[in-house]
Amino acid sequence: MLTVEGISTYYGNIQALKEINLKVEEGEIVTLIGSNGAGKTTTLLTISGLLKPARGRVTFCSRDITGVPPHNIVKMGISHVPEGRRIFPQMTLMENLEMGAFSRTDKREIKNDLEKVFHIFPQLKGREKQLAGTLSGGEQQMLAMGRALMSRPRLLLLDEPSMGLAPMIVKEIFQIIEEINSQGTTILLVEQNAQMALKTAQKGYVLETGRIVMQDNASSLLENDDVRKSYLGE
């Protein structure tokens, strides 16, 4: 479904990604783990079009999407939940969800999808008029994910959904990720919480200073000594 071939992305003169290759098949949860600054977020930003790679190619559903502006990539079916949630704090919860459906015009279907989002995230229901900036961290994460689902993505990019959240809520978020996946959305998950990520995903990539250094089934990575030492704190 998604193929990333040899992308190199720069911030000015600094090379953040060095010829990254990765593949996500339809229906999978694939995770990208690695320490701070390894290039996980940069990889997602390059896929969703906010950054342009200097070299390499991104293909989605057999279309070359390299260099396509982000607002067109959403329309093709990739939705990105950015790091730090990035909800619109001065807009209401409902307006945030409406923004998620910005590229769509099918009003009736949008309404159905709103219901679905409230079904997946019952905590959001009844608070449609609340300003999003006043929600708790966990609720903001749910809103950001709900907002991303409102574009009806085929592929969902999740950047650190567990960041700054209490362990109980992290668990809940990961359950929801599995639920969203079981309803047919493919997921590319970036996480520092490697343990949770590898337990949830089928496949994993390990990123180190801009390079993919390991790739395997998630269960094998969980058993791998290097991964255990570097990322699982054992």
Next chain:
Amino acid sequence: MFVQQLVNGIILGSIYSLIALGYTMVYGIIMLINFAHGEIYMFGAFAGMILVVFYDVPFFLAFLLAMAFAGLVGLTLEYLAYRPLRRSTRLAALISAIGASIFLQNLALLIMGARPYTFPSPFTPRVYQSTLLTISKLEIIILAISFLLMIGLTFFIQKTKIGKAMRAAAQDIDTASLMGVNVNQIISITFLIGSALGAAAGVMVGIYFRTVTPTMGLMPGLKGFVAAVLGGIGRIPGAMLGGLLLGIAEVMAAAYISSQYRDAAAFAILILVLLFKPAGLVGSAIQEKV
């Protein structure tokens, strides 16, 4: 006397509000003080005057055409002077804005010459009087148009899909683009609307003082900027409130202190706001976007 001055202040202030909106809307999205906004206002006034005086276009039609024309000038200005610098430092864009301001003013001087043009008021010079208040028909019309435009803008920003996209882009431009918002388009629309409102102010000031000149945008441009800062730059309700307060303060200073202190009052307010409440009246603590 006081009520009279208050009303005079509101009339002047509603003009400042319209100008301030252009500054604040643009700043809200691309963090740029568009110092050429005063020239857009002047272009609007000239367009209105030329249509009415030279081509006998009915006033309200000329008014709308002037708004449309200035909107296009603003859109072009963004495309030529600011868009190429989008990824540069904010200082580079600011310098470009000052350059654009000088260019547009001199362009007007070149085309129209330095002499002032008369812009006759299309309304019968009727005056309504009561014990508290004297107000002319023209002043009532200026008030009505200003408030209608501000109500219309508020509705547009709050309720329409494009308005919501503008708000989203002002809060977080990258995330807005991840939602499917074409950010370049939103920036163009912002310049279009802000410039059209500036032109509306320009035409109304033109008929109020019955003159238009190529340098007429300088002072109102600065005052509109002060009003936007006073309200909290980037905040649309702030610009409306800031404009009204600035207008009232200026008229009060002229009435009760000395009319020579009129402009001084405006800039004293700017200094005080920057010293004591730099985020403005409606602004919250400054949030640096990460």
